[in-house]
Amino acid sequence: MLDGVLNFDLLDKCSKCGACFDVCPSCLNIEGYDPRAVIKDILAGQSGRWASSIHVWQCLECHQCLEMCYQHYGFENAMTAMRLYATAKGMHPPQVKRGWDMFVKTGRLGEPAAAGRKKLGLPEPGESGKEEFLKLLKLYREAKKGSQAQ
């Protein structure tokens, strides 16, 4: 089910290496966090069991593993694939849902703080690209629908 998102050949080598474990801040500091177990399950076709796990959201996307990896692949690709999978199943954290909703409505994750900016004597912020973004989003969704229908 994660075919096309993940390169299973690289992931297979990855499962036999694990060099990045010792540079991963979450592996070193968060109890129970171990992408090696996730990768093992992905390769065994058992990735579904991780969809609801908080651990897939504990990858900090710091790219330390990517830099350490001799394949330039690292744990992060497996963890990102699992987050996309969890999201597709609607199992992503409420805060991610709220962030996404705000993004697709406004094109931003927060509006410039008008009062605070005025107090500091900052100039008016650049105009938002909201309208153009929403138009682009509509085009994107139509194209996506079209390619899924094919």
Place this chain on the structure above:
Amino acid sequence: MKEFAVFWGCTIQARFPFLEKSVRTVMEGMGLPYRDLSGFTCCPEKSLVNNVDHGLWLLTGARNVALAEAEGLNIVSPCTGCVSNLSTVKSELNADPRKKGEVNALLNGVGRRFEGRAGLSHLVPFFHDEVGAQRIRSAMKKDFKGMRVAVHYGCHMMRPSHALKNDDPLEPKKFDNLVRTLGAESVDHSTKLMCCGQGLDRVDQHDTALHMARLKLRELKNRAVDAMVLCCPSCFLQFDNNQHLMEKEGERFGVPVFYFTDLMGLAMGYTADELGLGLHRVDAGPFLKKWEEVSSRPSSRTAFEEEMRAVTFAMDRL
């Protein structure tokens, strides 16, 4: 120097306008030719957008780069997340002409085109490579000699390196060089390159985020640094706001947190007020007080030279 566009990103403008003030004050003080562009959206952020829809993440990033390209400008950002996201989008699309074509077919519908040529820099490597030590030194009125500062790079200043290509991803040097140019000691510490952990706050794991912040703050407290310096609004949130939250609960760290331009601005002679330092949650006062004491004390070199002059004078009279 060629004119450039500043990409402020959502977090600085929405949550930390005083950081924007600090960056603008320094850029204006140095006469850097920056421009505010209209029409930027969220970069977009990785954990909240790329984890839901990779295609929209690419398309939005490409549109932001296209806005600067239409004006013939490069982008400089004081946010590590923004510059890392935009660079990763640019790198992925430049490596895949088919994907780039699909993105441009959609952008064409809103009259935009992504060329993938604009230079994208974070403010720190930009100061290091483009502004340069000489120009920085000539803008300084005072240095930080005698002050011990911990540099926190922030992961996305130089990673992923295939996209950013601006420093060693596992042993970066540029931020340290800048802090030394300002005259401060860059204090080495084992958690220097450790991710701040703020991402956990964005996925409803606040306690784990605090745990990660604590690991670094404890070490910095033990190393008796005078402050930490960073240049990322997300790391700032983690170490300033979250440190304040933990201090309210009784844990004492006392590590003031500065943006790179805060230190730069102070060295240029701007006051704490002009740089918005009073709006930081962790009190910058102890740092400023020590700095005043240290800089009003004659340096050991000056004292030595004065003594030598006195001795030479005495010898001349013999």
